Amino acid sequence: MKMTFRWYGENNDSVKLSYIKQIPGVEGIVWALHDMPAGEVWPIERIEAEKKTIEAAGFNIDVVESVNVHESIKLGRNDRDKYIENYIETLRRLGKAGVKVVCYNFMPVFDWVRTELFHPLEDGSTALHYDKETMESITPRALVELVTKDSKYTVAGWEIERLKELDNVINEYKEMTQEDLFNNLQYFLKALGPVCKESGIKMAIHPDDPPWSIFGLPRIVTNKENLGKILELVDEPYNGLTLCTGSLGANPSNDMVDIIKTYMNRIYFTHIRNVRIDAKGNFTEVSHRTQDGSINITGVVKAYFDAGYKYYIRPDHGRHIWDEQCRPGYGLYDRALGIMYINGIIDCLKKQ
């Protein structure tokens, strides 16, 4: 297991690389060019500059999260091939720079969705929260306003460019079935085959977060069965998964340990996050510790350990603790605690 930490780039993150270096065991920085609009080719000079900064701080650049997929590809519009070509070129460049795994998602319009970014927890910290009733009564536009107003940073996955055509794009999805979305994903993945094979890049699709349909939009990366179906769309090693325990785990019928054991050999990247689900199905992100939430984090780490998992792992969203001012979910402190918890479980297993 290779421990990594997500970092948004110089002047775009409250956390410094030198701070991350002080967390024991972190080998790699999970990075991206966050200001690149989906569908555009990433400039070589910028990839090189990022690589230089990250490597100079003593980390590898093996994992990119994310190269975002243009809406035309998800919708299967007539102009999708040009965006797929651009995606391929970006992968070629990333491969040359030494990137090994590219995380992406295939969620229509929205990336992850929450109704509150700074929900108070009983310990005085705050965390990301999802309220079902709010989601059922709010319009997409009002949700964007509600969620982005409290953050001084852009919220990754909620980039302005992605959301500016919100209403039009949502309408375009109206007629679309889950099957259509699977087909469009297959078309996209097949086209990436040659570049992935030539550059050794593994594609790792991120689960839908939360793993159910929102605003009537189709969502397919939601459960064990669909993950299996996605792997079969192109049954080759380059087509793999990002396993995010907090995304999939927000649905209590997703048994994370079972899912991980089933797809272990195609999971190239893992996000460890705990959520506490209440009786109504609302959920709040909590500390990584197993007993603080609804997900068996200890069991998850053990499943990876037992399998001799050799790919990448990172602590996912943390709470905002100790008055830290940071990107929502992406502070230094709670994610560092998360790493030490994971490190602790692993060391304990090693000793046994």
Ligand code: DNO
């Ligand atoms: C949220 C993240 C997601 C993830 C993308 C991957 O914090 O887990 O935004 O990066 O869905 O494409």
